[in-house]
Amino acid sequence: MEPGLLKSADWPFLIDLYFFLGGIAGGAFVIATVATLLDAQRYRDLTRVGYYLALLAILPGPILLTVDLGIPSRFLHMLMVSKPTTAIGMHAINIGPFHLKPFSPMSAGAWALMVFSACAFLAALLTFLEDRGNPRLGTTRLVIGIVGGVFGFFIAAYPGVLLGATARPLFISAHWLGALFLAVGAATGGAAIALVLSLVGGQTSDSLSRLMKVTAIALVLELVFLALFVVSVSATGSRGIREALAQLLVGSDAIFFWVGAVVVGLVIPLLLQVGGVIRKATPGMTALVSALVIVGGFLVKYVIIVAGQRVLS
Amino acid sequence: MARTLAMFTDVSLCIGCRACQVACKQWNQLAPEEPEWTGTYQNHHHFTDKSYRLVRFFEQSDGQGALTWHMMSDVCKHCAQAGCLEACPTGAIYRTEYGTVNINQDICNGCRYCVSACPFGVVAYNEDTGTATKCTFCNDRIHNGLGPACAKACPTQSIRFGFRDELAAQARKRVDDLKRMGVKEAQLYGEDQSGPVGGLNAFFLLLDKPSLYGLPENPKLPQGNVLVDSLLSIGAALMVGLGAVVAFRDRGGKGSA
Ligand code: SF4
Ligand code: SF4
Numbered sequence: 001m002e003p004g005l006l007k008s009a010d011w012p013f014l015i016d017l018y019f020f021l022g023g024i025a026g027g028a029f030v031i032a033t034v035a036t037l038l039d040a041q042r043y044r045d046l047t048r049v050g051y052y053l054a055l056l057a058i059l060p061g062p063i064l065l066t067v068d069l070g071i072p073s074r075f076l077h078m079l080m081v082s083k084p085t086t087a088i089g090m091h092a093i094n095i096g097p098f099h100l101k102p103f104s105p106m107s108a109g110a111w112a113l114m115v116f117s118a119c120a121f122l123a124a125l126l127t128f129l130e131d132r133g134n135p136r137l138g139t140t141r142l143v144i145g146i147v148g149g150v151f152g153f154f155i156a157a158y159p160g161v162l163l164g165a166t167a168r169p170l171f172i173s174a175h176w177l178g179a180l181f182l183a184v185g186a187a188t189g190g191a192a193i194a195l196v197l198s199l200v201g202g203q204t205s206d207s208l209s210r211l212m213k214v215t216a217i218a219l220v221l222e223l224v225f226l227a228l229f230v231v232s233v234s235a236t237g238s239r240g241i242r243e244a245l246a247q248l249l250v251g252s253d254a255i256f257f258w259v260g261a262v263v264v265g266l267v268i269p270l271l272l273q274v275g276g277v278i279r280k281a282t283p284g285m286t287a288l289v290s291a292l293v294i295v296g297g298f299l300v301k302y303v304i305i306v307a308g309q310r311v312l313s
Numbered sequence: 314m315a316r317t318l319a320m321f322t323d324v325s326l327c328i329g330c331r332a333c334q335v336a337c338k339q340w341n342q343l344a345p346e347e348p349e350w351t352g353t354y355q356n357h358h359h360f361t362d363k364s365y366r367l368v369r370f371f372e373q374s375d376g377q378g379a380l381t382w383h384m385m386s387d388v389c390k391h392c393a394q395a396g397c398l399e400a401c402p403t404g405a406i407y408r409t410e411y412g413t414v415n416i417n418q419d420i421c422n423g424c425r426y427c428v429s430a431c432p433f434g435v436v437a438y439n440e441d442t443g444t445a446t447k448c449t450f451c452n453d454r455i456h457n458g459l460g461p462a463c464a465k466a467c468p469t470q471s472i473r474f475g476f477r478d479e480l481a482a483q484a485r486k487r488v489d490d491l492k493r494m495g496v497k498e499a500q501l502y503g504e505d506q507s508g509p510v511g512g513l514n515a516f517f518l519l520l521d522k523p524s525l526y527g528l529p530e531n532p533k534l535p536q537g538n539v540l541v542d543s544l545l546s547i548g549a550a551l552m553v554g555l556g557a558v559v560a561f562r563d564r565g566g567k568g569s570a
Contacts, residue, residue, distance in 0.1 A: 005359050007437065009429040034557040043561065070423015070443025074403075077422045081404030088404040090536070099404055103536045107402035107424050155552075157546040164538045166429040167396055172533060178546035210318040210560045217556035221549060237329035309429070 001168045003240040008309045011068070014256035016302045018064040019159040020188070022113075022183060023297065027055035027189020029120060031214060034085070035151075040136075046087075046207045049196045050189075051253050057125040065113075072249040078110040105162035112154045118130040119148030129182050156185025159301075163308060169244035173236045180225040181301065187218035188297035195290035198283035210279035215293055216273040223266050226300070234307010248307040256303040317412035318455060319477035320464060320515040321484050322386055323534060324470035324500070324526075328353060328530070331386035336437055337366035337467035340451060344441075364437035365389065365448035366463050371525060383515070385526050386472060389414070389435045389448035389502060392532075393511030397447075399536040399546055400430035405445075410462060412514055413450045414479070430545055431512070432532040450515075490535075496520060502528060510534050 032050025035043035066075045081099045085092035093100045101107035122144045132135055160177030172178065194211040198202045233245050248257055269292045278283045331354075337343070343363040348356050353370040360367055362503045371383040372389070396416050398406040405420035406427060416427070421444040427436045428445060436447045451461040459465070464474035473480060481504050491499040498521045503513030509532045523530050 002524055002530045004433060004524070004532075005527040006434040007359070007428050007431070009425040009438075010423065030554070031557055034554065035561045038558065038561045047367075069426075070339065070421075070425070070440075070445075072422075074420075075421035077403040077420055078407070078424075080314070081420065087407040087409075088401070089399045089406075092404070101399070103539050104402050105539060106398055106400065110402060153546075153550040157550065161539060161542040161546060162426075164542045165400065165535045167432040167434075167533075167535050168429055172432075172535060172538075175538060175545060176377075177540050178542040179549035182546050182549045185453065186557075187547065200478065213560035214557050217560065218553055219550055221556075225549065 002095075002238045003037070003167065003172065006167055006169065006311070008168065008311050009281055010307070010309060011283050013230050014064045016298075016305055018061050019301050019305070020180070021057045021064075022061055022159065022299045023156045023301070024188045024192050025054045025120060025154035025219075026116070026154070026182075027185040027187070028057065028193055029054035029116075029123070029148045029152035029189070030156075030186065031190050031193060031211070032123075036145060037142075041125070043207060045197060045204060045209065046193060046211070049200075051120070051123040053192050053196065055120040056112075056150075058120050058155070059226050062117070063115055065110075067076040067205055068087075076106065076108030079114075083226040102103050103160070103165075105165055109155075109158040109162060112146050112151050112158060116148060116151040118157045119151060137283055139286075145250075150255050153182060153185075157182035158165055163305065166308075168308045169238075169241045169303075170248065171311075173238075173241060174229055174233050174267055176225045176229040176232060180222065180229055183218050183222040183225055187215050188294050190215040190274075191290035191293035191297070194281075195294065196284040198290065201257055201283065204283075208286045208309065209278055212273050212278045212281050212286060212289065215290070216270060219250045219270050219273075220295065222300070223270075224296075226262075226266075235241060242310055244307070244310075247310055247312060248303065251302050251307070253310070257307075260299035261296055261303055262300075264292055265299055269293045269296070283298060300303075315410045317477040317514060318390065318450065319391075319412075319452065319463065319475070319480050320514065321473045321475075321504075321518070322388070322479040323471050323473070323484070323487060323518040324383065324385040325468045325518060325520055326485075327368070327384045327386055328469055328471075329370060330468065331356075331368045331464040332468060333386050333463035334366045334368050334375070334471055336462040338364070340454070340462035340504065341365065341449075360387075360435050360437055360447070362437040362446050364454075365446070369526060373457075373525060378410065379554075383520060385519070386463070387526075388417065388515050389450075390433055390516075391450060392432075392460050392534075393446075393509070393533045394515065396430040396432050396535045397427035397445075399534065400426045402426060409452065411450075411453070412428035413455070413513075415449045415452055416425070416445055416447060418442065418444050418446075430535050432529055432535065481516070484516065488518055498522065513549065534554065 028050045032047045036047040085094045157178040160181035355370045373381045405417045423443040461475045462471040504517035506512035
């Protein structure tokens, strides 16, 4: 379809930051949960760092989102409304004063942010208590880990789905943004844990090399989804949409895209990892690769949002 | 639900007087704005938070030096499947019993998602109130049997307001008449309820293809992407999860401390 005259929400940097931190939080939480499920004892340090990071990264989320609202004091309206569900959209659900609109990723995301924040808080709390010698709460920990993991994936992916549900030319026929953002979340989440572990030291070389492996897998997926995004958008055959894509690939945003997101964030870390960091994860190299992955993960989301929001004359 | 109300804008009757634009500003008490020089009589490139009605002007060249002057009074389409409404996380955007789409200013919290979700670029964000705004079909007037201010003011009946079924019949007849008179490109936009976004409750008779007027040829409900995108994300989650399991499982293998 040929897009007509459109407007942009002009979401500022705060939103890019939230999407980025949410991805780290979700990714770190999922990785910590998988590790602890497979061998809680062996991956103790990794799990601790993962859950703490998830909490730290998600804490600013609600604040960033609220500050960006036109009327911040109305942030609760995201969850509560006084209208019959039939009047506010497809498959809207009312429970008491609350509402959920499953086809509005922003509505679903607000709820997911609540649930995930609670899980991140509880997981970090349990980790803290266990470190202080309290007994392990096996089942509770398991439930929080799994529920939080599911919502962690959600928090990482939903911003991509949210962008995909706008009329912006770059997004209206894109289908891979949710998957892409999820992969970026996993890569940056894994890299963030690895960065912290490699900086604090300790007997972590096994954990580091495994983290590099997850991160490498996530980076490969990221590369694939990014390519699918670009190819599927360019295949729509609409001039307006192709122009929006050109803005990203050859226009004023292209340098961030190619140099920042692709070369620094994907190609170099992948080459380093395949070239040996996975096998022999020295703290120095791990820290370097992790930092690159984090920077690249931020840039790939940032540049896509910026290019998508730009109104071309 | 009461019978659906609609607006039919026939651009073949528009004389570009902009009485509608002025009437809209006055009735809705929309504050003055800096004029924008667009190179034509059109003031404002696009809808703003203080201009819900906008008369657009276009010059079309036939390539041999002859110009056709097009004018069209544009407005929120009150889509049967509205991207703005589906996007709104607060439920501020709602459908009235007449089938129109409104933004409740007491509920909107200014997240601006609707602004980017409208396939026609209608909704605008008002910095002063911190909320999103757009045409309501003069909600206060239509609930008192008055009809929107723009339609009332239009001296040529280019803008007509009434029950959707009656207006659609008039529109179809008018397009047939025009075709018979030799206006080959005359066409209806948004009248077909089985068409894109379930039809528009503000539909148009255009004298050329929609893109000439800045309208999308085939508007799409952005939320149509949500299901597919979510399924692909779930697939990606499974792959990442599997990858993590593989990475953390092989015990005591290479690289163990
Ligand atoms: S034209 Fe835009 S603002 Fe108007 S109802 Fe449709 S989606 Fe909403
Ligand atoms: S800006 Fe207001 S009307 Fe628009 S989506 Fe957000 S809450 Fe709804």
